[in-house]
Amino acid sequence: xxxxxxxHGNLKQCLIEAGIDLLNEEGENHFxxxxxxxxxxxxxxxxxxxxxxxEDLLEAMKKYVTEQFSQQLYNAIQGESVExxxxxxxxxxxYILFFINHPQYFEFLFSRPCIxxxxxxxxxxxxxxxxxxxxxxxxxxxxxxxxxxxEKIKDMIISSWATVHGLAAIATMEGVIYDESWENxxxxxxxxxxxx
Amino acid sequence: xxxxxxxHGNLKQCLIEAGIDLLNEEGENHFxxxxxxxxxxxxxxxxxxxxxxxEDLLEAMKKYVTEQFSQQLYNAIQGESVExxxxxxxxxxxYILFFINHPQYFEFLFSRPCIxxxxxxxxxxxxxxxxxxxxxxxxxxxxxxxxxxxEKIKDMIISSWATVHGLAAIATMEGVIYDESWENxxxxxxxxxxxx
DNA sequence: ATTATATCTTAACACCGTCAAGATTAATTT
DNA sequence: AAATTAATCTTGACGGTGTTAAGATATAAT
Numbered sequence: 540x541x542x543x544x545x546x547h548g549n550l551k552q553c554l555i556e557a558g559i560d561l562l563n564e565e566g567e568n569h570f571x572x573x574x575x576x577x578x579x580x581x582x583x584x585x586x587x588x589x590x591x592x593x594e595d596l597l598e599a600m601k602k603y604v605t606e607q608f609s610q611q612l613y614n615a616i617q618g619e620s621v622e623x624x625x626x627x628x629x630x631x632x633x634y635i636l637f638f639i640n641h642p643q644y645f646e647f648l649f650s651r652p653c654i655x656x657x658x659x660x661x662x663x664x665x666x667x668x669x670x671x672x673x674x675x676x677x678x679x680x681x682x683x684x685x686x687x688x689x690e691k692i693k694d695m696i697i698s699s700w701a702t703v704h705g706l707a708a709i710a711t712m713e714g715v716i717y718d719e720s721w722e723n724x725x726x727x728x729x730x731x732x733x734x735x
Numbered sequence: 736x737x738x739x740x741x742x743h744g745n746l747k748q749c750l751i752e753a754g755i756d757l758l759n760e761e762g763e764n765h766f767x768x769x770x771x772x773x774x775x776x777x778x779x780x781x782x783x784x785x786x787x788x789x790e791d792l793l794e795a796m797k798k799y800v801t802e803q804f805s806q807q808l809y810n811a812i813q814g815e816s817v818e819x820x821x822x823x824x825x826x827x828x829x830y831i832l833f834f835i836n837h838p839q840y841f842e843f844l845f846s847r848p849c850i851x852x853x854x855x856x857x858x859x860x861x862x863x864x865x866x867x868x869x870x871x872x873x874x875x876x877x878x879x880x881x882x883x884x885x886e887k888i889k890d891m892i893i894s895s896w897a898t899v900h901g902l903a904a905i906a907t908m909e910g911v912i913y914d915e916s917w918e919n920x921x922x923x924x925x926x927x928x929x930x931x
Numbered sequence: 932a933t934t935a936t937a938t939c940t941t942a943a944c945a946c947c948g949t950c951a952a953g954a955t956t957a958a959t960t961t
Numbered sequence: 962a963a964a965t966t967a968a969t970c971t972t973g974a975c976g977g978t979g980t981t982a983a984g985a986t987a988t989a990a991t
Binding site: 740768783788 | 957
């Protein structure tokens with residue numbers, strides 16, 4: 540009465556999603572390829588048909604989570620005007636909130652080696668981190684309308700990113716309790732940064 | 736002619752320092768207790784006389800590195816006046832430079848579970864992260880002289896910390912090249928944050 | 932129907948964290 | 962100084978882990 544098929548059919552995606560479940564339940568320390576395989580009801584070595592090694596699966600998982608992150612940033616500014624500088628604040632708050640809602644993801648996403656960014660923002664050597672591209676594009680759209688030079692905007696992007704990223708880092712540290720006072724704090728800090 | 740003694744004599748400290756060497760050479764992924772033991776020329780199980788487990792050694796290593804970090808922050812403002820707001824900028828730059836000079840340490844120090852901070856800055860539940868305490872004290876000293884309220888200063892501490900921490904995070908990412916242009920960038924970003 | 936390709940299993944390897952038992956040395960007590 | 966206690970280190974073992982080679986099974990292509 541074993542209806543288990545020899546071929547899983549959708550193992551690659553199953554491994555990625557089961558991997559993320561395991562990550563959320565046990566943390567990256569207790570994450571193991573064999574456990575993920577077991578969750579998908581396949582043998583220990585089965586993942587090697589789809590991923591080069593453990594690191595390769597972890598990177599696929601990071602891509603998956605990064606996609607969710609990008610989606611949230613994108614949604615945060617839907618319907619907002621690029622004429623309004625406050626739209627940047629909206630995306631910044633969304634950036635921080637993503638990690639407040641998924642604290643485990645902060646360390647996971649930003650643990651090396653994964654993210655490559657091109658802070659010079661020229662064409663050669665693009666970033667492999669779409670959320671940064673979203674942040675970048677929005678800044679150029681909004682701030683060029685405000686009359687800032689490209690060079691100035693580049694600096695402001697780094698400043699903005701550092702601020703929201705740093706706030707996310709702090710907010711997700713152990714012992715930090717996120718309450719309604721954070722909302723105002725975040726709003727104030729990002730907005731202040733804005734008016735340069 | 737084996738002059739190796741049964742008792743090492745200074746094994747605990749040796750494990751911590753060899754552990755840091757190993758970390759710097761191979762990264763946290765390829766770090767193993769057995770390798771550290773081998774570096775100290777003792778058996779696999781020897782570390783268990785000094786540390787509860789692997790995690791316990793890693794935390795001791797973090798304390799060790801955190802101590803170096805604190806020392807650098809402390810040195811950065813020696814001889815500087817607490818009357819001069821620029822002293823805060825000096826410490827901020829030192830914060831970032833520490834991780835630019837030791838990129839591996841950023842992920843290592845801030846990977847959980849280690850750092851516990853008390854952002855409310857009241858007495859119960861102090862932070863276990865001395866660098867944060869240094870940052871905090873300096874802000875209170877300098878900014879209260881400028882006439883800011885304690886409540887306002889608390890917010891400014893978080894804002895400052897987020898900024899330098901975020902800049903450190905970005906500066907230590909893969910693919911980011913640190914050159915002289917960063918000096919000015921950092922200076923400008925921190926200073927701007929200052930005048931609120 | 933045959934062949935080729937993709938996917939999965941089994942079995943094995945070296946490495947790892949950890950522990951129990953015992954050996955050796957150092958510290959303390961008598 | 963001798964005996965006892967405590968601290969430190971070794972040996973040997975356990976189950977878990979990443980990874981690979983060889984082979985089994987199913988799907989796709991011919």
